[in-house]
Amino acid sequence: MTSSNSGSIVGRSLSELYPVAGDVREDVVLEAENVSGDNVSDFSLRLHRGETVGVTGLVGMGQESIPHLLFGSGFATGGRLAVSGTTVALPSLRPRKAMKLGLSLVPADRLKNGGVGLASVRENVTMPVLDTYSRFGRINHRLERRAAMERIDELQVRPPDPEHTFAELSGGNQQKVALARLLHAGCDVLLLDEPTRGIDVGSRQEVYQLLDRLARDGASILLVSSQLPELLGLCDRIAVMRRGELGAFRAAGAWTQESLLHEAMVGPVQESTA
16 A cells, blocks of 8 residues: 655656546446455445546455456355346356456456466457457458557557567556457446556556546446555545455545545544534
8 A cells, every 4th residue: 555645756746647537427337235255344335437436455455355356256255236237146246247247357467367468469459359350250350450459559559569469568558458458348347456556657647547538438447456646546436445344435535645544554533523
């Protein structure tokens, strides 16, 4: 968990680094109730269309399990998930079903879990919708390559080569490819676990701009991060995880880095009744 109070990051002001927030819609896209499992106890949350919600906490407190539980790649012992009118019991949810519901996951370990290391950028981008380019069991690689190239140009992946091996990309470019895959699949809900861990400031800013654009276009984002300036700069609401329990969500403007750290380490500040 980062505790820096600096007003800039490597010479860039926070106003330059973080986009201006968009408008949150009233409709609820995702609702999770009484979710338990993987060091997490009985949490609930709602995500509105166009909203970015943040969760943070000290290492080992359980927050890193939340995206995986909601995506079906964790081991949920209880809870339910409602996505755009469809309700499913979380212990029975699997990633394939989650993707059909419009959920997507970008895990913290991009190389191990966020892409196929030995596959090309093209293959990683188009993988979730490969049947779009297939007819009678044969893949139209020309169309697939063109579609991947559009995403590469859009996200400024470097090198701009659809046949470049995913594992050989820098961390920032691996993250861009992981996000390009979500864009290509047209996902409505993004579950992000430490999306800027280990990437340089320039790539980080590009990721922030992309997340802002996705939210403006109506995507709903759950952002689990240990980077406090990132949460305060990107999120509409934030909650803190402590000992497997999720605290109350509050508007991002109601938090400071100090108050987030205090709740993570000590617990909520008790309001005076005097």
